[in-house]
Amino acid sequence: MARVNVVLFDLDDTLLDYSGDAARCWSEACATVAAPAGVDADALRAAIRDVGTLFWSDPERHRLERTDMMGAWRKIVEGALDRCGGLRDGLAARVAADFADRRRATWSLFPDALPALERLRARGIALGLVTNGDAGMQREKIVRWDLARFFDVVVIEGEFGCGKPDARVYRHALETLGAHPRDAWMVGDHLVWDVLGAKQVGVSAAWLDRSRQGLPADAPVVPDRIFGSLADLTTLE
Numbered sequence: 001m002a003r004v005n006v007v008l009f010d011l012d013d014t015l016l017d018y019s020g021d022a023a024r025c026w027s028e029a030c031a032t033v034a035a036p037a038g039v040d041a042d043a044l045r046a047a048i049r050d051v052g053t054l055f056w057s058d059p060e061r062h063r064l065e066r067t068d069m070m071g072a073w074r075k076i077v078e079g080a081l082d083r084c085g086g087l088r089d090g091l092a093a094r095v096a097a098d099f100a101d102r103r104r105a106t107w108s109l110f111p112d113a114l115p116a117l118e119r120l121r122a123r124g125i126a127l128g129l130v131t132n133g134d135a136g137m138q139r140e141k142i143v144r145w146d147l148a149r150f151f152d153v154v155v156i157e158g159e160f161g162c163g164k165p166d167a168r169v170y171r172h173a174l175e176t177l178g179a180h181p182r183d184a185w186m187v188g189d190h191l192v193w194d195v196l197g198a199k200q201v202g203v204s205a206a207w208l209d210r211s212r213q214g215l216p217a218d219a220p221v222v223p224d225r226i227f228g229s230l231a232d233l234t235t236l237e
Contacts, residue, residue, distance in 0.1 A: 005183040006126045007125055007185050008128040008170070009117075009151075010190065010194050011133075011142075016109055016110070017106075017107065025102035026099055027041075029099040030045045040084065044084050047083040050083075052076045066134065069137055073099060074096040077099075107141065109145055116233050118150075121150055128173045129154045129155070131154075131157065133156070133158060139156065153176040155173050163193070164190075167197070185203065185224075186198035188206075194207070195221050205221075206225040207227070208230070212228045
């Protein structure tokens, strides 16, 4: 193996527990905001689940909407309210805002995140953060946990203009670091955005399988490595 000079990281659900409490946050937002307005909270929660699944299942809509998460969440609630008997004036925005506040409160760094970053920096390995999503929301996370100090380049889809798996994202990160693809690894939880995206430009890719369920049978790509924890990154060094 060539010497590892660069490691690129995904943010959400790789370094940061972003999705873990989403279902609970929706349930609480429906009960707190929609129920007092006369909406059946359980019915709305079920509709949000169904509408949200359909909303995010379209790859092109996912790409367009994820850079404005508040807008996306409002649209999902609007669709769900429509299924539950029609829109109420301003209610979708209020439910979405309550949900967003709850989500922010649940975000946390995984316990293995900072030790892994500190260990790699101590070894002189250049680090990059490559994340899709809403520019304001991603910057908020980076500032909240003081993550910028670890990274020599930060590429956020909402700022850069395109996101993973677009090859331009990876090429920009590598060019900024003055690195060759063969000397770099990408670490992330998403098989398409993080693994396929990296491998298409010649970067080795490590898939983070925190649930330890293994590679699905219909996986779109085979990672170069599979890790259950960021602590396993020591095997790259």
